[in-house]
Amino acid sequence: QLYLQESGPGLVKPLETLSLTCTVSSGSITSRSFHWGWIRQPPGKGLEWIGTIYYSGSTYYNPSLESRVTISRDTSKNQFSLRLNSVSAADTALYYCAFYYGSGSSFNIWGQGTMVTVSS
C-alpha cells in the first residue's frame, strides 16, 4: 500500500514562496499510470485542487493558481514537490498530497496533510 507524507514549513511570510514536499513510500512515482496531486483546504472550508503531475512528468494546474504554482519531482528521492509564489493570507490552508492510478483523477490515497499559515 502506498504511503504519502507531506513536509515543509508551517509558517510562510506574505509574498514569499511556499514549498512543500510529498515523500512516497511503497511505490515509485515513475510507475506507469501513477499520478500525483496537490489539494488544499482552507480552515473550515472545502477542497481545492492545485495541480497534478503524471508519472511521465507532465503537469496540469488549476488556472486560478497557475501563474504562481510549480509542481516538480525528484525521482532519485521518490518525492514530488509544490512551490507557490507570492503567497498571501488566502493561501493559508491544510495542504494534501494524493495519488491515483490510471484515468479519471480519482485520488484514492491521501497524505495526512500539512498546515501552512501565511503570516508575518
Place this chain on the structure above:
Amino acid sequence: DVLMTQSPLSLPVTPGQPASISCRSSQSLVYSDGNTYLTWFQQRPGQSPRRLIYEVSHRDSGVPDRFSGSGSGTDFTLRISRVEAEDVGVYYCMQGTHWPLSFGQGTKVEIK
C-alpha cells in the same frame, strides 16, 4: 470550468435512517473514453478525505455496502441506506473528466 453543485449543504440524519446527497455538474462528465469520472469522498472530522465511490457507482474496498452511488451525465447521487454514527463528516463530489478538476462545496452530515 465545470461547476459542481451539491445539495443539501447540511444534512441532519437520525441513525438508522437513509440519507441522500445530490451533486450536479455544469457540463456532462462523460469522457471521450465512455467513462464518467465522478468520485465521492468522505472527510471525517480531523481526517484526510477518503474515497468512497469512483466512476459514479464503484464502491472502494472496505467501504460499507450501505454507501452507493448513482447517476449519469450531469446528475449524481450518493446514498447511505442506514446512517450510522461513524458516517458523521463532510461528503464531497469531485469531477475528473475535465481540466481543471473541481470539487463540490461539501455536504455536512450530522446525527440528530
